[in-house]
Amino acid sequence: MCISNFQLLLLACLIFVQSSTAAPSLIQKACNITRANVDNKQCITTLQSQPRIASATGMTSLAFRILQAGYRNSTKTRNYIKKLESRSIGGLKECEAAYDLIIPSFRSAREEIRDKDYETATYDLLLAGTDYLSQCENATAAYRIKDGVILRGNTAVKIFVFATYTVADSLGSR
Numbered sequence: 001m002c003i004s005n006f007q008l009l010l011l012a013c014l015i016f017v018q019s020s021t022a023a024p025s026l027i028q029k030a031c032n033i034t035r036a037n038v039d040n041k042q043c044i045t046t047l048q049s050q051p052r053i054a055s056a057t058g059m060t061s062l063a064f065r066i067l068q069a070g071y072r073n074s075t076k077t078r079n080y081i082k083k084l085e086s087r088s089i090g091g092l093k094e095c096e097a098a099y100d101l102i103i104p105s106f107r108s109a110r111e112e113i114r115d116k117d118y119e120t121a122t123y124d125l126l127l128a129g130t131d132y133l134s135q136c137e138n139a140t141a142a143y144r145i146k147d148g149v150i151l152r153g154n155t156a157v158k159i160f161v162f163a164t165y166t167v168a169d170s171l172g173s174r
Contacts, residue, residue: 026062027054029170030163036129043159063113063167070160071106074099077153084147091143095150098135102128102157109164118172122165129161 031043047053050069056062078099085092105128112121137154139145 026056026059029059030062030066030167033162033166035126035165036158036162038158038162042155043163046156046159047163059167059171060113063164063171064110066160066164066167067106067110067113070157070164071103071110073153073156073160074103074106077150077157078103080149080153089143089145091139091145094139095136095145098132098139101132101135102161105132106160109168113164113168113171116171118168121168122172125161125165125168129158129165133157133161 027044027047030047031038031040033040033043047066050065053062053065053069056065078096081092081096081099085096105124109121109124109128112118112124133154136150140147140150140154145151
């Protein structure tokens with residue numbers, strides 16, 4: 001039986017449509033955050049805007065990809081804060097110290113998820129998204145820091161941390 005070019009094209013399109021619709025449902029699961037005040041739509045938009053996250057095919061790969069994005073974002077935000085410190089803006093040292101704790105939390109959570117130690121991973125993520133991040137959030141409020149890069153960085157940390165927390169918690173419940 002011969003397959004025509006049209007049939008091959010139709011099959012390829014069906015496979016593409018099927019694979020591209022899998023990621024949004026994974027992202028929706030990751031953004032079903034009950035542990036923190038995170039805007040669900042903003043979470044979905046943020047994760048879908050990251051091609052590597054959007055192309056994840058399973059919960060474990062989704063967790064790793066969100067963690068990578070969170071690590072990169074946190075590192076960039078911390079480097080930005082460090083460059084601003086020469087301007088002697090109050091609150092920046094607190095933010096830098098917070099990011100110095102958040103960044104390793106992304107790394108350790110990655111190792112723990114790899115080792116299927118989901119309980120420890122969720123604990124580390126919870127610390128990063130609450131205790132550590134609140135140091136910078138409190139400093140930006142107290143010193144009235146309105147820098148968009150820092151504020152967006154804080155929001156992104158919260159999204160990446162709690163989306164990964166939700167995924168890791170789900171993996172641990174299996």
